[in-house]
Amino acid sequence: MSEVARDPRPPYIAVIGDREPRGPDAHRILEWAEEVGQLLARGGAAVLTGGLGGVMRAAARGAAGAGGLTIGILPGEDAEEANEYIRVPIATGLGVARNIVLVTSSDVVVAVGGRHGTLSEIGMALRQGRHVAALSSWRVENEQRMGGPRIHRAHDSREAAQLALRLAEEGPVRPLAG
Amino acid sequence: MSEVARDPRPPYIAVIGDREPRGPDAHRILEWAEEVGQLLARGGAAVLTGGLGGVMRAAARGAAGAGGLTIGILPGEDAEEANEYIRVPIATGLGVARNIVLVTSSDVVVAVGGRHGTLSEIGMALRQGRHVAALSSWRVENEQRMGGPRIHRAHDSREAAQLALRLAEEGPVRPLAG
Amino acid sequence: MSEVARDPRPPYIAVIGDREPRGPDAHRILEWAEEVGQLLARGGAAVLTGGLGGVMRAAARGAAGAGGLTIGILPGEDAEEANEYIRVPIATGLGVARNIVLVTSSDVVVAVGGRHGTLSEIGMALRQGRHVAALSSWRVENEQRMGGPRIHRAHDSREAAQLALRLAEEGPVRPLAG
Amino acid sequence: MSEVARDPRPPYIAVIGDREPRGPDAHRILEWAEEVGQLLARGGAAVLTGGLGGVMRAAARGAAGAGGLTIGILPGEDAEEANEYIRVPIATGLGVARNIVLVTSSDVVVAVGGRHGTLSEIGMALRQGRHVAALSSWRVENEQRMGGPRIHRAHDSREAAQLALRLAEEGPVRPLAG
Numbered sequence: 001m002s003e004v005a006r007d008p009r010p011p012y013i014a015v016i017g018d019r020e021p022r023g024p025d026a027h028r029i030l031e032w033a034e035e036v037g038q039l040l041a042r043g044g045a046a047v048l049t050g051g052l053g054g055v056m057r058a059a060a061r062g063a064a065g066a067g068g069l070t071i072g073i074l075p076g077e078d079a080e081e082a083n084e085y086i087r088v089p090i091a092t093g094l095g096v097a098r099n100i101v102l103v104t105s106s107d108v109v110v111a112v113g114g115r116h117g118t119l120s121e122i123g124m125a126l127r128q129g130r131h132v133a134a135l136s137s138w139r140v141e142n143e144q145r146m147g148g149p150r151i152h153r154a155h156d157s158r159e160a161a162q163l164a165l166r167l168a169e170e171g172p173v174r175p176l177a178g
Numbered sequence: 179m180s181e182v183a184r185d186p187r188p189p190y191i192a193v194i195g196d197r198e199p200r201g202p203d204a205h206r207i208l209e210w211a212e213e214v215g216q217l218l219a220r221g222g223a224a225v226l227t228g229g230l231g232g233v234m235r236a237a238a239r240g241a242a243g244a245g246g247l248t249i250g251i252l253p254g255e256d257a258e259e260a261n262e263y264i265r266v267p268i269a270t271g272l273g274v275a276r277n278i279v280l281v282t283s284s285d286v287v288v289a290v291g292g293r294h295g296t297l298s299e300i301g302m303a304l305r306q307g308r309h310v311a312a313l314s315s316w317r318v319e320n321e322q323r324m325g326g327p328r329i330h331r332a333h334d335s336r337e338a339a340q341l342a343l344r345l346a347e348e349g350p351v352r353p354l355a356g
Numbered sequence: 357m358s359e360v361a362r363d364p365r366p367p368y369i370a371v372i373g374d375r376e377p378r379g380p381d382a383h384r385i386l387e388w389a390e391e392v393g394q395l396l397a398r399g400g401a402a403v404l405t406g407g408l409g410g411v412m413r414a415a416a417r418g419a420a421g422a423g424g425l426t427i428g429i430l431p432g433e434d435a436e437e438a439n440e441y442i443r444v445p446i447a448t449g450l451g452v453a454r455n456i457v458l459v460t461s462s463d464v465v466v467a468v469g470g471r472h473g474t475l476s477e478i479g480m481a482l483r484q485g486r487h488v489a490a491l492s493s494w495r496v497e498n499e500q501r502m503g504g505p506r507i508h509r510a511h512d513s514r515e516a517a518q519l520a521l522r523l524a525e526e527g528p529v530r531p532l533a534g
Numbered sequence: 535m536s537e538v539a540r541d542p543r544p545p546y547i548a549v550i551g552d553r554e555p556r557g558p559d560a561h562r563i564l565e566w567a568e569e570v571g572q573l574l575a576r577g578g579a580a581v582l583t584g585g586l587g588g589v590m591r592a593a594a595r596g597a598a599g600a601g602g603l604t605i606g607i608l609p610g611e612d613a614e615e616a617n618e619y620i621r622v623p624i625a626t627g628l629g630v631a632r633n634i635v636l637v638t639s640s641d642v643v644v645a646v647g648g649r650h651g652t653l654s655e656i657g658m659a660l661r662q663g664r665h666v667a668a669l670s671s672w673r674v675e676n677e678q679r680m681g682g683p684r685i686h687r688a689h690d691s692r693e694a695a696q697l698a699l700r701l702a703e704e705g706p707v708r709p710l711a712g
Contacts, residue, residue: 009613009623012613046622069622071622071624073624077638077662079543079546079639088580088603088605088622089543089639090605090607090624090635090639091638091639092634092635092638092639093451093452093453093634093635093638093662094450094451094453094634094635095449095450095451096278096302096305096306096449097275097278097449097450097453100274100275100278100626100627100628101624101626101627101628101635104611104625104626104627105613105623105624105625105626116301116304116305116326116327117305119300119301119304119305119318120298120301120302120304120305121301122297122301123294123297123298123299123300123301123302124274124298124301124302126294126297126298127274127294127295127297127298128274128611128627138318138319139318139319140297140316140317140318140319141316141317141318148294149294187435187445190435224444247444249444249446251446255460255484257365257368257461266402266425266427266444267365267461268427268429268446268457268461269460269461270456270457270460270461271456271457271460271484271629271630271631272456272457272628272629272631273627273628273629274627275627275628275631278448278449278450279446279448279449279450279457282433282447282448282449283435283445283446283447283448306433306449452634452658452661452662453631453634456630456631456634472657472660472661472682472683473661475656475657475660475661475674476654476657476658476660476661477657478653478657479650479653479654479655479656479657479658480630480654480657480658482650482653482654483630483650483651483653483654484630494674494675495674495675496653496672496673496674496675497672497673497674504650505650
């Protein structure tokens with residue numbers, strides 16, 4: 001059997017955010033998510049999401065429209081739940097614990113808006129040594145200064161995508177204990 | 179066979195924080211964790227932790243010293259890894275994903291200090307509809323205001339324990355989508 | 357603060373089986389599960405189950421009636437789902453993946469009847485190095501002989517409980533790779 | 535932005551087995567795994583494995599050599615652990631619990647040889663309503679007859695691949711309770 005050389009893996013970048021963005025910014029959030037997905041795919045990255053609606057669908061739509069690889073890490077047991085822009089659905093059956101799989105399988109995470117589910121994913125991402133680019137998302141601060149992975153604030157979709165692509169080149173940060 | 183009436187379950191309160199607190203506050207953090215554990219047990223709560231060292235051990239030590247039930251939700255496959263103050267060790271084998279089990283099995287979470295692992299647990303707790311009492315721990319804010327579970331800041335161990343016991347009486351908040 | 361010596365942990369023995377046993381043996385299966393729970397508790401073991409109905413409830417009922425510690429490793433996010441004989445409910449939020457927590461946190465597993473969910477738990481138990489005592493449950497065989505943990509067939513509830521208590525004394529077997 | 539129609543998803547077929555097959559059949563097992571991977575890819579299926587060595591690597595090698603999509607559901611936190619034939623690595627960070635993700639994300643499972651880890655995956659697959667094609671792997675039987683998903687025995691790699699491709703067309707079976 002002939003040897004098959006694996007192409008270098010593209011950067012894996014997760015885009016996280018609300019399934020149903022609400023409030024006055026909802027439209028802008030979805031637009032940003034789609035632009036981020038598109039720019040990441042143009043930059044050569046695979047785009048991972050939770051595979052469902054809202055920000056997840058918008059980001060996958062942007063990436064798929066630009067010819068990118070879209071991976072959906074689903075909470076349920078049925079791959080058919082993936083939105084129509086997901087090329088590779090992974091039905092985990094883990095419920096909310098699938099978020100750990102999403103951030104761990106990614107090199108970098110982009111948060112676009114988001115509520116508590118997104119905060120938990122940001123926390124998990126940092127815990128797993130992944131940098132986070134945040135667009136209109138959570139601010140966190142701690143009384144103890146620490147090094148390691150961190151949240152990088154972006155002001156528009158272009159800055160978020162550029163940050164993420166640059167951070168992905170640097171690779172995961174060694175996770176901190178604790 | 180005789181019927182056995184189950185006693186009402188005590189409040190289940192998780193205490194989370196660093197395995198190895200560092201820096202100038204490390205000693206104070208451990209002291210607070212032990213006091214919080216003691217006060218929670220005196221208040222009738224079962225104290226859940228990640229079962230290992232640092233804040234986890236200090237909180238369990240405080241609770242066990244006050245005669246409380248201490249439950250350790252361990253990352254590994256060996257119950258012997260639990261610290262010596264854990265009465266009920268649960269070896270999950272899930273690695274870092276055990277944090278979801280810890281916050282989901284608790285009614286309320288108390289964060290004492292902590293780094294990224296603690297931030298991820300705070301995020302998960304809020305995502306699962308659990309209030310968080312925070313003592314020298316993460317501040318988070320979001321551009322979007324939202325209701326539901328939230329982080330309540332405490333200034334000392336007594337205030338943290340009282341907050342947690344009071345919030346536990348109210349029970350979990352219905353988780354928000356997203 | 358006074359030192360608290362932890363009592364030696366009792367053996368942790370899981371009883372697994374159907375949530376709703378069906379067929380001509382359903383009544384016998386439930387009776388056996390209750391007897392096994394009772395005998396394990398009398399033998400000094402803590403009894404772990406999936407915390408819901410059927411075999412899980414019968415085993416917990418038997419153990420609680422004998423004054424034993426009963427732990428329920430629940431699939432959902434609400435401890436109130438535990439049956440009324442569970443003293444320590446652990447709401448994992450993991451869905452079916454909670455079965456890994458159940459077998460990993462136990463020293464030995466007793467299977468009473470059971471369908472595919474039980475087979476998967478038996479497989480996980482063996483994979484995690486836990487012996488299985490099987491009462492009217494799955495037979496498995498492999499073309500490759502191997503050492504390590506295995507399924508011990510019992511013919512009644514007394515034999516199943518005795519086997520489990522004896523195997524628990526020996527402790528977990530070192531898991532095999534693969 | 536232009537609409538992107540998703541191509542119909544190919545069948546997702548998992549190939550499971552030992553990381554280090556041993557004994558007199560080890561060579562045959564690896565050969566079979568590679569042939570199964572190749573035949574599945576030729577039949578249009580994506581091949582999912584645990585992403586590591588032994589049967590996992592052989593199956594991915596066969597599939598990649600035939601131009602198929604290979605997905606690796608890894609236990610660790612580092613995608614670089616994937617063998618060189620994996621095109622889409624998913625680093626779950628879940629340890630042994632990643633096996634649930636592997637079988638749940640697949641439509642059908644092929645077991646080639648295997649020890650306890652493989653038995654647990656077979657059990658989980660059946661529990662999740664997935665049929666299993668077994669080649670020199672576990673036999674299981676139960677005193678209670680039941681319908682639903684089952685283990686189909688194959689005698690060579692061609693029969694295993696054909697069975698799996700045919701069963702994948704039928705789709706997952708509704709999981710049984712229990």
